[in-house]
Amino acid sequence: MFMFEKAVGGSRRYRLWICALLILMAIGFACYLRQLQFGLAITGLSRDVTWGLYIAQFTFLVGVAASAVMVVLPYYLHNFKAFARITILGEFLAIAAVVMCMLFIFVDMGQPARVFNVLLYPTPHSMMFWDMISLGGYLALNATIALVTLRAEREDVAPPHWIKPVILLSIPWAVSIHTVTAFLYSGLPGRSLWLTAILAPRFLASAFASGPALLILLCLLLARVTRFSAGREAIQKLAVIVAYAMTISVFFVLMEFFTAFYSRIPEHMDSLQYMFVGLDGHARLAPWMWLSSVLAVASLVLLLTPRYRHNHKLLALACGMVFLSLWIDKGIGLIVAAFVPSPLGAVTEYTPSLPEALIALGIWAAGSLILTVLYKIALSVREEPLASAAPPARVEVLI
Amino acid sequence: MKISRHAFLRLSGMAFLAGAARKAIGAIGGTRWGMAVDVAKCQKQENCVKCIAACNQAHNVPSIPDRAHEVRWVWRDSFEHAFPEQVDQYSPLRAAPAMLLCNHCENPPCVRVCPTQATWKRQDGIVDMDWHRCIGCRYCMAACPYGSRSFNWMDPRPYIHNPNPEFPTRTKGVVEKCTFCSERLGTGRAPACVEACSEKALVFGNLADPHSPIRELLATRNHMRRKPELGTGPDVFYLT
Numbered sequence: 001m002f003m004f005e006k007a008v009g010g011s012r013r014y015r016l017w018i019c020a021l022l023i024l025m026a027i028g029f030a031c032y033l034r035q036l037q038f039g040l041a042i043t044g045l046s047r048d049v050t051w052g053l054y055i056a057q058f059t060f061l062v063g064v065a066a067s068a069v070m071v072v073l074p075y076y077l078h079n080f081k082a083f084a085r086i087t088i089l090g091e092f093l094a095i096a097a098v099v100m101c102m103l104f105i106f107v108d109m110g111q112p113a114r115v116f117n118v119l120l121y122p123t124p125h126s127m128m129f130w131d132m133i134s135l136g137g138y139l140a141l142n143a144t145i146a147l148v149t150l151r152a153e154r155e156d157v158a159p160p161h162w163i164k165p166v167i168l169l170s171i172p173w174a175v176s177i178h179t180v181t182a183f184l185y186s187g188l189p190g191r192s193l194w195l196t197a198i199l200a201p202r203f204l205a206s207a208f209a210s211g212p213a214l215l216i217l218l219c220l221l222l223a224r225v226t227r228f229s230a231g232r233e234a235i236q237k238l239a240v241i242v243a244y245a246m247t248i249s250v251f252f253v254l255m256e257f258f259t260a261f262y263s264r265i266p267e268h269m270d271s272l273q274y275m276f277v278g279l280d281g282h283a284r285l286a287p288w289m290w291l292s293s294v295l296a297v298a299s300l301v302l303l304l305t306p307r308y309r310h311n312h313k314l315l316a317l318a319c320g321m322v323f324l325s326l327w328i329d330k331g332i333g334l335i336v337a338a339f340v341p342s343p344l345g346a347v348t349e350y351t352p353s354l355p356e357a358l359i360a361l362g363i364w365a366a367g368s369l370i371l372t373v374l375y376k377i378a379l380s381v382r383e384e385p386l387a388s389a390a391p392p393a394r395v396e397v398l399i
Numbered sequence: 400m401k402i403s404r405h406a407f408l409r410l411s412g413m414a415f416l417a418g419a420a421r422k423a424i425g426a427i428g429g430t431r432w433g434m435a436v437d438v439a440k441c442q443k444q445e446n447c448v449k450c451i452a453a454c455n456q457a458h459n460v461p462s463i464p465d466r467a468h469e470v471r472w473v474w475r476d477s478f479e480h481a482f483p484e485q486v487d488q489y490s491p492l493r494a495a496p497a498m499l500l501c502n503h504c505e506n507p508p509c510v511r512v513c514p515t516q517a518t519w520k521r522q523d524g525i526v527d528m529d530w531h532r533c534i535g536c537r538y539c540m541a542a543c544p545y546g547s548r549s550f551n552w553m554d555p556r557p558y559i560h561n562p563n564p565e566f567p568t569r570t571k572g573v574v575e576k577c578t579f580c581s582e583r584l585g586t587g588r589a590p591a592c593v594e595a596c597s598e599k600a601l602v603f604g605n606l607a608d609p610h611s612p613i614r615e616l617l618a619t620r621n622h623m624r625r626k627p628e629l630g631t632g633p634d635v636f637y638l639t
Contacts, residue, residue: 038553038571039551039552039553039554039571039572040535040550040552040553040571040572041468041552041553041571045467045552046466046467046468046552047466047467047468047469047471047540047546047549047550047552048467048546050537050540050541050550051537051541105536108536108537109534109535109536109572110533110534110535110536110537110550110551110571110572110573110574111533111534111535111570111572111573112534114515114532114533114534114535115534117515117517117532117534118514118515118534120515121515121516121532123513123514123515123516125511126511126512126513126514126538127512128512128514128536128538129514132514184538185541188508188512188541188542188544189508189542189544189626189629189630189631190508190542190543190544190545190626190629191541191544266483266484267483267484338541339541342546343543343544343545343546344476344480344481344499344546345479345480345483346480348467
């Protein structure tokens with residue numbers, strides 16, 4: 001297939017990494033076969049907490065996927081040249097993240113063999129229908145853009161003109177995928193933690209922090225293990241984006257607290273209370289949520305102080321903290337806590353089971369494999385003598 | 400066959416009128432099933448589970464011991480839990496039993512969110528389900544503000560001890576709930592729980608008929624609905 005020969009073979013370290021990922025995927029797949037046979041009872045889910053790790057990972061990863069727009073927009077719309085080398089990395093990250101999203105939805109289904117019922121009986125009044133359209137469309141857009149521009153780069157020719165409107169379309173589309181994902185939750189009566197108009201803005205803010213933070217970490221990692229360099233300017237610009245987005249994200253979360261605890265409406269306070277101090281003596285999430293809060297504050301200190309932000313070691317630490325903090329918040333807390341207490345006031349706690357965690361890990365491994373292969377292709381194209389002689393001929397800027 | 404423009408317009412006009420007429424007739428002389436639970440009568444027999452047992456038997460509801468994986472169609476909880484914002488600490492109702500089931504809402508969130516139309520609102524008000532279309536995404540369970548839906552976390556059949564051959568069993572990975580005994584209504588019988596109640600505490604009837612017994616009860620007795628502020632419009636009433 002197209003350029004995939006470049007992903008086959010590589011250094012010993014590369015092959016070892018691929019093997020490790022394949023092993024994790026195999027373990028996850030074996031656990032999934034068990035789940036397929038016995039049903040979702042092998043997970044930690046219950047009649048009170050019906051969504052857990054899988055759906056929370058999906059929610060978090062939609063954010064990572066959407067964040068590609070944070071490199072695409074400055075580069076194509078504002079002619080920010082420093083992002084020329086990393087735009088393709090952002091687009092490939094989006095592809096890997098969307099594929100993981102789809103896998104997480106798939107493993108959460110009770111009857112996966114019937115997945116095509118969603119297409120057979122299209123239902124516009126269900127937000128899940130729109131989520132399917134937006135995710136599928138986003139995957140197609142990013143795959144098209146990344147492969148077409150990369151091929152042009154390899155051939156050292158200008159990319160075709162028709163790609164420009166496609167790139168333009170991908171910008172609002174990225175916003176739409178996370179908005180629709182927030183709508184999955186924020187329109188449900190009786191789930192007060194989600195029933196907030198600020199959920200979509202909150203999702204976008206945390207996405208634009210966690211995604212670029214991951215991209216910085218990936219760029220710093222690539223600089224260590226390959227000859228690729230993102231350039232200091234690009235990394236620093238991404239760091240500023242992460243700093244702003246993380247600040248806004250924390251601000252939004254604090255607004256939720258004000259509304260709930262100043263109004264003192266019980267059902268608006270209950271889930272937040274469960275998250276941070278526990279409810280009826282059940283507080284399994286609390287240590288996680290406090291860790292997330294401490295990491296968020298610490299990362300903000302590092303990101304908002306120019307001296308620390310300019311130091312790439314501290315920046316990497318800050319990005320790691322942003323990513324972990326938002327992963328806890330969105331990849332566990334926000335989804336699980338909305339089910340506590342149940343509609344009948346029962347406090348049921350949730351902990352993922354081992355097979356459930358291994359299936360999730362397997363999907364993360366699959367995503368990492370896709371990302372590794374795509375990055376290998378992109379970097380191999382760049383390292384070819386033809387391309388290295390001349391500056392990359394990407395699409396002309398749009399404005 | 401060739402069709403003239405005039406004939407086409409006439410036919411479409413007639414089709415439109417016929418559709419509108421059908422809706423209008425349905426709205427006037429139609430049926431809207433509802434239930435009223437007489438709490439005082441229900442309270443008379445302590446720890447009575449006749450209605451639950453009858454429903455479970457009629458519908459092959461599995462008896463799964465593990466609370467996390469339980470399947471419930473009709474069950475019993477306290478008023479305090481069923482009406483969290485409506486029953487205060489001084490209310491005599493606090494510890495009264497509340498028989499809970501699907502509310503067959505007028506405006507059901509579960510129907511709104513289902514991505515495959517595996518659950519839908521019938522003309523007669525019943526929120527029905529197709530267990531063969533359900534993909535098991537559990538979106539309806541997140542959307543239901545009453546906890547009235549159950550998921551088959553595993554194969555339910557080993558937990559059905561005395562299967563009823565007249566009613567289908569379900570498979571793992573699908574959601575299920577009370578259907579107001581739509582299969583019995585079709586043959587002119589009252590729901591299984593209503594029939595089983597020796598105190599006649601469960602009154603089932605047509606809410607669209609102003610002279611039906613249930614409407615007379617609702618017109619003369621104080622009653623409550625669960626979480627009315629959410630606008631779902633439950634068709635299950637609690638006479639207090």
